[in-house]
Amino acid sequence: MPKRAKSDDLTGGSGDVNPKWLKAFVATSTNDVAIQLLVPLPVQRLNKENKKSLVLEIFKIRYNMSVGYSSGIVTAVYVSYCVVTTKDFGLNGAPKSNIQATTVQQALQTGPVIDYIERTTIIYGSSTGAFKDDDPTTHELTDEAGHGVLVATDQVYITLIPSVAGSSAVGTQWNAGVDILYRWKEVTLEEYVGIVQSQQ
Secondary structure, three states, X not given: OOOOOHHHHHHOOOOOOOOEEEEEEEEOOOOOEOEEEEEEOOOOOOOOOOOEEEEEEEEEEEEEEEEEEOOOOOOEEEEEEEEEEOXXXXXXXXXXXXXXHHHHHHHHHHOOEEEEEEEEEXXXXXXXXXXXXXXXXXXXXXXXXXXXXXXXXXXEEEEEEOOOOOOXXXXXXXXXXXXXXXXXXXXXXXXXXXXXXXXX
């Protein structure tokens, strides 16, 4: 039996040893109202001779969040979330008054979530308006063997929840840059069906 190439061991047969970045940007259009962005994935659903399917293997997600605020505000504390899922998170267009932190936490535990970040941002009172940038944060999604999270859907959803009930002030605009490091991986048809079912 011929020896399997090292790149096959790494990539499940796809031969893709060069991870790539998929970049997305989401911004609120209304104060303290959650917004959701659908991001198509560059997946080719082609029939392969070896009866395998290509999926995305995600290694890292990098978040860069910022909030704009008006002049003359008092010191404010915001609790915000940015969530990456394989299906609609269900909070698009929801105002702050309808979003409890416990509701978000429950959805994070029960939904098909790839990853998320929770941020507490403090803005100190100022006579001038500005944007406050949080330091970029990178989440490592690989296990101890270096395997990432497999995604078999044609899109992911990025939901930006600018503030939840209990946050002490209103921001004028929230932005989030989300960068996803991925590569292709081949899986068997049985594995593919199982991944799809778990992410719907």
